[in-house]
Amino acid sequence: MSTGGHARLLVDPVRCEGVGICLHVAPEVVRSDSWGYPIVIDPTDARADRQADAAVRACPRRALLRR
Numbered sequence: 001m002s003t004g005g006h007a008r009l010l011v012d013p014v015r016c017e018g019v020g021i022c023l024h025v026a027p028e029v030v031r032s033d034s035w036g037y038p039i040v041i042d043p044t045d046a047r048a049d050r051q052a053d054a055a056v057r058a059c060p061r062r063a064l065l066r067r
């Protein structure tokens with residue numbers, strides 16, 4: 001799937017504990033499911049790309065990655 005040249009944002013559901021920091025750091029690329037766990041959206045512009053990188057850095061469980 002093309003993301004306009006931006007790396008995808010992926011979540012490892014085993015590592016994620018639903019702490020929710022990523023939701024606040026990257027509201028354009030992370031949404032919450034009904035249990036508070038993240039649903040990630042592929043970045044499609046530079047602003048979303050920066051938010052995705054910030055979410056990766058902020059996750060205390062290292063559950064987010066770019067690929």
Ligand code: SF4
Binds near residue numbers: 018
């Ligand atoms: S910050 Fe990390 S552990 Fe917390 S909900 Fe997001 S991906 Fe999961």
